[in-house]
Amino acid sequence: MNQTLKQNSENPTLTGTAAWRCPSNIALVKYWGKKGRQIPANPSISFTLQDAHTDMHLAWKAKNTPGIDLEFTFEGQLNYKFQEKIAKFLESIMLEMPFLEQYSLNIASRNSFPHSTGIASSASSMSALAMCLCTMEAAIEGLPQDEAFYQRASHFARLASGSACRSVYGGLVAWGKTEALEGSNNEYGVALTEAQIHPTFRKYKDAVLIVSRTEKEVSSRAGHALMDGHPYAEARYADAEVNLAALLQAIGNGDVTNFIRLVEHEALSLHALMMVSNPSVVLFKPNTWEIINRLRTFRQETGYNICFTLDAGPNVHVLYPEAESGIVERFIREELVVYCEGNYWIADRVGSGPLKLEHEEG
Ligand code: PMV
Numbered sequence: 450m451n452q453t454l455k456q457n458s459e460n461p462t463l464t465g466t467a468a469w470r471c472p473s474n475i476a477l478v479k480y481w482g483k484k485g486r487q488i489p490a491n492p493s494i495s496f497t498l499q500d501a502h503t504d505m506h507l508a509w510k511a512k513n514t515p516g517i518d519l520e521f522t523f524e525g526q527l528n529y530k531f532q533e534k535i536a537k538f539l540e541s542i543m544l545e546m547p548f549l550e551q552y553s554l555n556i557a558s559r560n561s562f563p564h565s566t567g568i569a570s571s572a573s574s575m576s577a578l579a580m581c582l583c584t585m586e587a588a589i590e591g592l593p594q595d596e597a598f599y600q601r602a603s604h605f606a607r608l609a610s611g612s613a614c615r616s617v618y619g620g621l622v623a624w625g626k627t628e629a630l631e632g633s634n635n636e637y638g639v640a641l642t643e644a645q646i647h648p649t650f651r652k653y654k655d656a657v658l659i660v661s662r663t664e665k666e667v668s669s670r671a672g673h674a675l676m677d678g679h680p681y682a683e684a685r686y687a688d689a690e691v692n693l694a695a696l697l698q699a700i701g702n703g704d705v706t707n708f709i710r711l712v713e714h715e716a717l718s719l720h721a722l723m724m725v726s727n728p729s730v731v732l733f734k735p736n737t738w739e740i741i742n743r744l745r746t747f748r749q750e751t752g753y754n755i756c757f758t759l760d761a762g763p764n765v766h767v768l769y770p771e772a773e774s775g776i777v778e779r780f781i782r783e784e785l786v787v788y789c790e791g792n793y794w795i796a797d798r799v800g801s802g803p804l805k806l807e808h809e810e811g
Contacts, residue, residue: 467584468506468806471577472498473562473569474615474622475655475758475766477712478693479719482676482686487607488635490676491689492625494696495615496653496768499800501568504559505577506806509552509585517543518553524560531558535578538609545605546582548589556581562795565662567764571669575609576602576616580803603637610669614638619802621646621700629694640802647703650799652771656781657795660736660763660788667723667730672761675726685722689715705770709748709756712768716759723761734763736788741765743788747780755780771798 474495482490512518517539521532535556539549558577562568583602587594599617607614607624615622618640627633643651667675676682692711699707723730741757744767748755755769755777767785769777778796786792 461588462511464508464510465585465588466506466508467581467588468504469577469580469584470502470504470804470806471573471580471616472619472800472802473501473503473573474498474612475569475760476612476615476715477758478689478696478715480611480625481673481719481722482679482682483611483673487611489611489625490682491686492623492627492630492633492693493612493615493689494621494623494693495612496655496799497616497619497622497802498568498655498797500797501562501573501657501795502560503570503573503577504561504806505574505581506557507581507585508555511551512553515550517549520553520555522557524558538578542605542608546586548586549582563662565664566659566793566795567657567760567762567766568795569612569760571610572613572616575613576606576803578609579603579606579613580617584805600637607637611673617803619800621650621799623693623697627690627693629690629697641697641700645697645701647701649703649705649770650700650708653799654769654771654774654777655797655799656767656769656778657797658740658765658767658781658785658789659793659795660734660740660765660790662790662793665762666732667761669761672723672730675723675730679722679726681722681725685718688718705754709754712756712758716757719761720759732762737763737765739788740767740785743784747784751776753777753780
């Protein structure tokens with residue numbers, strides 16, 4: 450990191466730093482299709498993860514030249530590709546954050562999980578970026594870190610990468626306007642309250658089974674665009690709305706049977722939609738099916754509450770209540786890891802949300 454930017458000052462209008470650890474999330478009802486300025490075509494809801502996170506450090510120093518001035522390092526290395534993407538994003542929000550042009554920015558980012566593993570690094574990194582930018586804004590303008598701060602951070606995270614707006618809170622987070630949830634809206638994520646979550650769903654686990662580590666075959670942008678003119682688009686958006694309402698009920702009542710039915714239906718809907726899109730996209734691999742079949746057989750034979758969800762890729766997120774961890778994780782190790790590339794899987798759980806980092810990166 451540029452040493453001159455590291456020196457902190459008493460005066461945040463001249464120099465300063467902000468640092469956040471932000472988690473990824475896994476959607477239970479999927480956001481797939483968008484309109485306008487990152488407005489979701491349907492509401493979605495996700496579990497925030499705990500161990501899969503991005504640590505981001507932002508340093509700023511006043512300058513007198515016009516335009517965005519950014520240096521970006523990823524995992525300790527200068528990364529021009531990410532730098533360019535982020536600089537472009539910063540330019541796109543200059544009307545709302547005009548102060549950005551008045552500072553040289555230095556950002557260092559690091560993920561706790563490896564690349565291309567079915568964990569959404571855009572959700573953790575873009576929420577971390579938004580939290581850092583809002584912390585900078587709050588420092589410069591003397592604003593508190595209150596609820597409005599989080600809503601604003603979620604709004605900017607959404608503009609950077611839709612699903613990232615759900616990563617600024619822990620637990621279960623919904624995004625997108627729906628009658629089924631008071632306060633829900635298209636601009637930022639809303640965390641469910643403790644009263645809205647049955648204890649069973651407060652301590653859920655997510656084991657990510659890595660079927661393939663090849664790079665994403667379809668970018669997010671291209672993926673969402675597949676829904677434009679899709680023959681099932683309207684039916685899908687209506688179905689997501691119904692699924693979200695039903696899932697909220699299941700989560701509130703501790704109804705694991707309906708939770709499983711809805712979560713698997715959502716995962717398969719996402720892939721079914723892709724398969725019949727124009728162009729057709731098939732992201733499943735044979736081992737994705739093997740895992741799903743084995744998991745369903747295990748559930749049928751044992752009655753354990755294990756289910757799966759999928760992102761836009763071949764890797765499988767296996768979800769189960771913490772109370773069933775012992776037996777389920779043994780099943781994963783003994784029967785499912787053979788379908789994983791290099792026998793690789795990642796154990797994660799529902800997490801508590803972003804953490805402000807107080808130390809400086811070395
Ligand atoms: O946030 P994006 O643009 O990367 O889209 C995320 C899409 C899914 O991961 C497939 C679903 C979701 O709601 O997270």
